[in-house]
Amino acid sequence: MARYQAGIRTEGRIVDSTRELLSEVGLEGTTLKAICERAGVRVGSFYNLFDSKESVVLRLVGEAIAAVDPDPAHLGTETVEDLVEAYISFVTKNPTMARIYVQIAVTGALTHGELHHRIQRHHEQRLERFRDAKMRAEPDLDVATATECAEVLLASLSGLAFRAALDEEFDFATHVRAVPR
Amino acid sequence: MARYQAGIRTEGRIVDSTRELLSEVGLEGTTLKAICERAGVRVGSFYNLFDSKESVVLRLVGEAIAAVDPDPAHLGTETVEDLVEAYISFVTKNPTMARIYVQIAVTGALTHGELHHRIQRHHEQRLERFRDAKMRAEPDLDVATATECAEVLLASLSGLAFRAALDEEFDFATHVRAVPR
DNA sequence: CTCAAATTTGATTGTACACTCTAATTTGAG
DNA sequence: CTCAAATTAGAGTGTACAATCAAATTTGAG
Numbered sequence: 071m072a073r074y075q076a077g078i079r080t081e082g083r084i085v086d087s088t089r090e091l092l093s094e095v096g097l098e099g100t101t102l103k104a105i106c107e108r109a110g111v112r113v114g115s116f117y118n119l120f121d122s123k124e125s126v127v128l129r130l131v132g133e134a135i136a137a138v139d140p141d142p143a144h145l146g147t148e149t150v151e152d153l154v155e156a157y158i159s160f161v162t163k164n165p166t167m168a169r170i171y172v173q174i175a176v177t178g179a180l181t182h183g184e185l186h187h188r189i190q191r192h193h194e195q196r197l198e199r200f201r202d203a204k205m206r207a208e209p210d211l212d213v214a215t216a217t218e219c220a221e222v223l224l225a226s227l228s229g230l231a232f233r234a235a236l237d238e239e240f241d242f243a244t245h246v247r248a249v250p251r
Numbered sequence: 252m253a254r255y256q257a258g259i260r261t262e263g264r265i266v267d268s269t270r271e272l273l274s275e276v277g278l279e280g281t282t283l284k285a286i287c288e289r290a291g292v293r294v295g296s297f298y299n300l301f302d303s304k305e306s307v308v309l310r311l312v313g314e315a316i317a318a319v320d321p322d323p324a325h326l327g328t329e330t331v332e333d334l335v336e337a338y339i340s341f342v343t344k345n346p347t348m349a350r351i352y353v354q355i356a357v358t359g360a361l362t363h364g365e366l367h368h369r370i371q372r373h374h375e376q377r378l379e380r381f382r383d384a385k386m387r388a389e390p391d392l393d394v395a396t397a398t399e400c401a402e403v404l405l406a407s408l409s410g411l412a413f414r415a416a417l418d419e420e421f422d423f424a425t426h427v428r429a430v431p432r
Numbered sequence: 433c434t435c436a437a438a439t440t441t442g443a444t445t446g447t448a449c450a451c452t453c454t455a456a457t458t459t460g461a462g
Numbered sequence: 463c464t465c466a467a468a469t470t471a472g473a474g475t476g477t478a479c480a481a482t483c484a485a486a487t488t489t490g491a492g
Contacts, residue, residue, distance in 0.1 A: 074438055074489050098358075102480055112441050113481080119439090123480065176357035176413070177279070190417070218429050222411070225426070226403060229410030232357070233402075236371070245406070248399050250431040255459050255468055283450055293471050294451080300469090304450065439488065448479075458469065 081119050083109040088126045089133075093166035097177045100127070124184075127174075131185060134171040135192050137164055139199070150203045150251060154227070158243045161231055172228075172235040193224075200224060223251055262300050264290040269307045270314075274347035278308070278358045305365075308355070312366060315352040316373050318345055320380070331384045331432060335408070339424045342412055353409075353416040374405075381405060404432055 087108035091100040102123050106113055120126055140148065140156035161168040175189050200220035205211055211219075226249045234242040268289035272281040283304050287297055301307055321329065321337035342349040356370050381401035386392055392400075407430045415423040 072437080072491080076489070077439060080439080101478080103478085114442070114483080115440050117481065117483095173357070175417075176354070186417075193414075218426070221414075221426055222407060222430050225410030225414055226407040226430075227410070228413065229406030229408070230403070232409065232413065233374075233406055236356075236367075245399070245402055249403050249407075253461080253467080257459070258469060261469080282448080284448085295453085295472065296470050298451070434490105434492090436491100437489085439486105441484105441486075443483090445482070446480095449477080450475105451477105452475070453473090454471100456469105456471075459465105459467085461466100462464090 077119065080109070080111055080115060084111060084116060084119065085126060085129065089130055089166070089170070092127070092130060092170045092173065096173045097127070128184065128188075130170060131174055131188060134167045134174070135188070137167050138171065138192075139196070145199070146202075148199070148203055150200065150207060150223070153200055153203055154223075154246065154249075154251075157227055157231075158246050161234060161242050165234075168231060169235050172232055197221060197224060219251070223249065258300065261290070261292055261296060265292060265297060265300065266307060266310065270311055270347065270351070273308070273311060273351045273354065277354050281308070309365065309369075311351060312355055312369060315348045315355070316369070318348050319352065319373075320377070326380070327383075329380070329384055331381065331388060331404070334381055334384055335404075335427065335430075335432075338408055338412075339427050342415060342423050346415075349412060350416050353413055378402060378405060400432070404430065 084105060088100060088105050091104055091108065095104075102113060102116065105123070105126070106116055109116075138157065138160055140152060144152070174185060197217065197220050200223060201213070201216045204216045204219055205213070208216075227246060230240075230242060230245050230249075233245075234240045265286060269281060269286050272285055272289065276285075283294065283297065286304070286307070287294055290297075319338070319341055321333065325333070355366060378398065378401050381404060382394070382397045385397045385400055386394070389397075408427060411421075411423060411426050411430075414426075415421045
């Protein structure tokens with residue numbers, strides 16, 4: 071069972087090259103051959119470490135999802151502003167990951183069932199956090215209205231993130247801060 | 252040169268089956284084989300009528316783009332509400348086309364250059380129309396602010412359209428009407 | 433140093449894809 | 463009815479893909 075250093079390093083290189091490729095050429099361009107070439111590894115070595123190409127991609131999706139949300143420890147005290155600012159810093163400081171998320175959300179979710187569920191579940195969680203933050207700020211609001219607000223705000227954010235993913239010039243932060251809430 | 256009826260009918264069947272496939276299984280699942288099978292046509296017949304698979308897809312993109320916008324004849328008098336309502340009725344009455352647009356916007360734009368330009372150009376045109384409508388309603392607004400508003404509103408709409416494309420249950424119209432402007 | 437286990441290699445398989453080509457068939461204008 | 467042009471059929475090409483496998487090599491604990 072005991073793993074060797076060589077194998078661990080190889081695994082890291084494979085994950086790194088997959089991440090780079092996903093952000094540079096999308097899911098479509100991230101082929102097994104491309105991953106292996108960039109990692110300086112033969113195909114056989116890849117399959118010694120991973121069950122399938124999908125398993126690496128799925129790991130990266132998890133990474134991206136984890137990076138979207140701010141410190142879960144603060145759950146229960148965060149404001150809508152906190153969540154919005156966290157999203158801004160995610161997209162601007164981590165454009166690679168943001169791109170991966172947007173790309174996989176669409177290219178993956180519509181066809182591959184596994185990714186679809188993962189993205190859907192993540193959206194619901196985010197919706198709840200935004201709604202709770204909203205209700206913390208305005209306790210008189212009923213749940214339905216708060217959920218409505220959260221849904222629209224989230225849609226604006228993802229719409230703008232989508233735009234940022236397609237157009238490098240797009241000033242994401244400024245536009246997000248202009249979103250009415 | 253004179254075309255025969257048989258060829259014209261075949262062409263129609265191919266376009267129809269491509270449209271159906273795009274909305275059902277996305278760009279990825281819309282293979283030449285699938286198109287031909289559904290159209291009840293052999294591969295050779297396809298290439299007698301079209302240069303490539305891409306050319307049919309591109310025609311469908313044009314169709315989708317044309318369907319997104321309301322009657323261009325009214326250009327110059329339409330209000331922001333008109334544009335928003337037109338978008339709502341496009342997405343709700345024509346979910347197939349909406350799906351095609353969203354899917355192609357992302358899956359296509361990031362990799363295939365041709366589609367990328369087309370989608371980008373369309374977005375800019377839409378942005379201008381929303382901005383002009385906004386300025387017509389509030390003549391005191393400076394161009395930058397109006398553009399800003401239009402950009403955010405459009406992002407909200409596309410974010411919600413994206414959501415609707417992923418989740419059949421999603422009540423698009425209600426959410427769009429809840430978007431602050 | 434030894435040796436079993438971990439890792440690497442590279443040739444190989446099988447499948448799906450867009451697209452081509454030639455010959456047979458069908459169409460419809462004159 | 464004729465026949466050139468349009469259409470269709472369907473086998474075939476080439477390429478890219480994910481994944482497999484047995485054999486060679488490397489690792490590192492004892």
